[in-house]
Amino acid sequence: MTIALITGANKGIGFETARQLAERGATVLIGARDPHRGRAATEKLAAEGADTRFVQLDVTDAGSIAAAADRIDSEFGRLDILVNNAGIPGRLDGDGAPSSTSPDTLREVFETNVFAPVAVTNAVLPLLRRADAARIVNTSSEVGSMTMAADPAGPLWPMAALTYPTSKTALTMITLMYAKELRDTAIKVNAANPGYCATDFNGNTGFRTAAQGAEPVVHLATLPADGPTGQFWGYRWGAEDGAEYGPLPW
Template sequence: MTTIALITGANKGIGFETARLLAATGMTVLIGARDTDRGKNATARLAAEGADARFVPLDVTDAESIAGAAADIDAEFGRLDVLVNNAGITGGLDGDGKPSSTAVSTVREVFETNVFGVVAVTNAMLPLLRRAEAARIVNVSSEVGSFGMMMDPDSPMWPVAAIAYPSSKTALTMVTGMYAKELWDTPIKVNAANPGYCATDLNGHNGFRTAAQGAEVSVRLATLPADGPTGQLWGYRWGGAGKDEYGVLPW
């Protein structure tokens, strides 16, 4: 039976590469995107490479869009095996970018996509995920959401003092933990992924890792074995090398 995976924000960047890598394992990948043209173009690109890819119109900030996507997946497949909540925005910077210069509207906009959107999509898809033999939920978080790393003067995160994006990822990691607790005694595993500082549209392509490298983190968590972990923030560890390059990050 083919594994069905939905990736939000999959028309470009890490989301697109996640879809590509999951398709390479034999999964049917559902390309969630709010922009129809970009979503269809991304789907066509993957299909041209031999992937079983389908476009699913999905705006994670729109309740009607989310309900429609869930209904379409239910009608065609009757279940969902993997959900990768990848869609995210930075919201830009106000003034000098520091908390005291940040508009509440900016924080609210970022949380709408990065936190509330994840909750809305997960809740809508959970009945489908429960029908799978052993579903996996992956929330794409970030090391900048790690309180331990952000408050360590020796950490590469120390210079970052923005509020909207980092705090949204801190909240997302806790959201991940709470879903993991709810689903603790089920076969469903819920984890947060840290792709690392990847060169994508999100940061003006300034990262030192590729989108494909970042996607590998989500793919690992999406394909965990039955004895794999749940409720973790796992991924690339800045400064790590060899066997320490990937692992559990502090919350």
């Protein structure tokens, strides 16, 4: 029995990640801050035959994180998969350019996209250590790739927004640091790039589906023992070699 916790699993890529992990036989804990939305998502997947439980989890609330970790401990005694999926695009101050962005706006995005994954990971790390071979996946984004952002010929060159891209750059580096700390354990820690997906996150403008976005997340969450750790991996926007998925530049 594989126990998987997904944060922000009530909709979008998190929901599809939950669905795909359940299809692979995992018991999926639907982390959601809102009980109504969380239970509705849990019941929807249960109606499809999934083994799901709702876990109230606001990733910016220390008490909610501690209560979720306690509950998983008492109910299962361990955790096999953690997907730090919950994220926000954040507000735009003006046009979102660095010179018009306030530190408060930046802090707000970092609370959810950067500080929260650290808080959640640290809270459940003792449970992950009890699993035979736990997997941690941080749902990052190619817009956090410094190499891609700095490429004048690349699709991200026109972007000069401060909040969301920098939060995902931080999350990708956080992934690498955890992977290094845990490299002598069976735990693998990787960052996924879902690609640009049609979800509420972007007013449903993405050119991929949320289910497609969940694929690299699920791949990293179910890596075999000889799989990589400390990688930034997923959908490769504009890749010319025909390979849809692969490692992304930092």
